[in-house]
Amino acid sequence: MSFKALKLIKPLLRAVADNNYDAPTPVQEMVIPLVLEKKDLLISAQTGTGKTAAFALPILQQLFDRQDAVKKGKKIKALVVSPTRELAVQIGENFKAYSSYTNLRTSVIFGGTSKEPQIDILKKGIDILVATPGRLLDLHKQDVLNLDYIETLVLDEADLMLDMGFIDDVKKIERLCPDNKQLLLCSATMPYKVEQLANVILKNPERIEISPTSSAAKNVHQVLYYVPKRNKIELCLHLLRNTIKGKTIIFRRTKFGVDKLEKTLLKNNYKVSSLHGDKTQSERQNAFNEFKNNKTTILIATDVAARGIDIDDLDAVLNFDLPNIPETYVHRIGRTGRAGKSGNSYSLCSADEKAYVVSIQKLMLLQIDVIEDHPYPLDPKAKPEVHKKKSGSKYKKGRKSEASKKKKKRWY
Numbered sequence: 104m105s106f107k108a109l110k111l112i113k114p115l116l117r118a119v120a121d122n123n124y125d126a127p128t129p130v131q132e133m134v135i136p137l138v139l140e141k142k143d144l145l146i147s148a149q150t151g152t153g154k155t156a157a158f159a160l161p162i163l164q165q166l167f168d169r170q171d172a173v174k175k176g177k178k179i180k181a182l183v184v185s186p187t188r189e190l191a192v193q194i195g196e197n198f199k200a201y202s203s204y205t206n207l208r209t210s211v212i213f214g215g216t217s218k219e220p221q222i223d224i225l226k227k228g229i230d231i232l233v234a235t236p237g238r239l240l241d242l243h244k245q246d247v248l249n250l251d252y253i254e255t256l257v258l259d260e261a262d263l264m265l266d267m268g269f270i271d272d273v274k275k276i277e278r279l280c281p282d283n284k285q286l287l288l289c290s291a292t293m294p295y296k297v298e299q300l301a302n303v304i305l306k307n308p309e310r311i312e313i314s315p316t317s318s319a320a321k322n323v324h325q326v327l328y329y330v331p332k333r334n335k336i337e338l339c340l341h342l343l344r345n346t347i348k349g350k351t352i353i354f355r356r357t358k359f360g361v362d363k364l365e366k367t368l369l370k371n372n373y374k375v376s377s378l379h380g381d382k383t384q385s386e387r388q389n390a391f392n393e394f395k396n397n398k399t400t401i402l403i404a405t406d407v408a409a410r411g412i413d414i415d416d417l418d419a420v421l422n423f424d425l426p427n428i429p430e431t432y433v434h435r436i437g438r439t440g441r442a443g444k445s446g447n448s449y450s451l452c453s454a455d456e457k458a459y460v461v462s463i464q465k466l467m468l469l470q471i472d473v474i475e476d477h478p479y480p481l482d483p484k485a486k487p488e489v490h491k492k493k494s495g496s497k498y499k500k501g502r503k504s505e506a507s508k509k510k511k512k513r514w515y
């Protein structure tokens with residue numbers, strides 16, 4: 104199928120051609136006609152499937168006829184809510200790229216940076232707003248943005264939005280938009296919480312499901328190394344020296360793990376950036392830009408910090424730690440092998456992570472190739488390594504104080 108067959112208008116077809124998209128991806132084939140029919144949709148698709156264009160192109164098409172503002176200036180007619188700043192910026196860039204032959208204006212607002220420049224842009228008038236929930240509500244409260252004219256609301260990465268505790272914000276934003284708006288809810292996974300939200304806010308939605316497992320597995324060559332936990336760093340260095348080529352994301356489960364590995368790789372003269380939730384907005388943006396612009400070739404990140412990040416020419420994913428949620432593995436490896444290209448995924452599995460491999464393989468309905476020929480093999484009988492507690496600890500097991508429980512930060 105071609106984009107033309109999807110009845111896209113010429114200015115959008117030109118932009119699509121400029122982006123070198125030859126044909127629509129499956130999610131685009133399914134979603135574009137339904138958005139143009141003004142349907143509410145529940146879209147289950149991960150990043151990398153082309154879902155941003157799937158909602159952005161028909162939204163732009165719907166607004167095209169009214170792209171020239173009347174005297175009072177432009178009103179925000181489409182709103183995309185996204186959980187992370189990086190993702191919001193990327194969605195905004197996509198809208199701008201697809202609307203380059205129109206007069207439609209897109210702007211992005213997110214927290215962690217000064218409000219004034221964002222307010223100035225809003226005052227000038229825009230058609231499409233991409234926003235993170237907190238800053239959106241904040242600016243709405245200050246009366247600098249009006250959601251009364253929203254025709255289409257997109258809630259992107261809804262599962263992550265709920266995981267990050269944005270449920271009330273999301274519901275509030277939905278209520279602030281007019282009742283008769285079109286609503287598109289996108290989510291990489293469909294846990295019960297997302298289904299519940301969908302039941303409450305969507306009207307007779309059509310469901311679109313793009314199987315992440317099949318699409319991720321198709322273009323990615325996946326291999327697995329069993330290795331003692333204490334040798335993971337050595338094996339990682341060995342693989343970077345001998346096996347892994349090109350632009351690579353290394354996933355770690357914790358922020359501490361990210362920082363530790365970054366130090367080791369820097370000491371070994373690798374060009375590295377890192378991303379996690381404790382970094383400031385400008386540090387995160389810098390890390391992302393360095394990696395995107397090839398100043399660094401390795402990005403180390405936690406799952407949440409890296410979610411949704413779109414790097415075109417990623418060659419490899421290294422799972423330094425295996426995720427305990429199998430869908431997360433699918434998201435991770437889906438970062439490579441995008442849009443028809445091939446990619447490689449390398450996973451390091453220690454004795455305590457073996458159960459994760461079982462559930463990942465069950466979800467993906469495949470057996471990941473095990474590489475046995477490497478310098479740090481794991482004894483198949485090895486038991487998980489446990490950190491021995493120092494004797495005489497003043498903390499008794501299971502007796503955390505209320506204050507320490509409150510202090511506990513999110514791991515990402």
Ligand code: AMP
Nearest residue numbers: 124126127128150151152153154155442
């Ligand atoms: P997304 O799933 O929206 O994050 O998109 C993933 C990547 O696929 C982005 O780099 C897009 O620019 C690219 N892309 C989107 N649609 C197409 C298409 N029809 N053909 C080729 N690449 C595409």
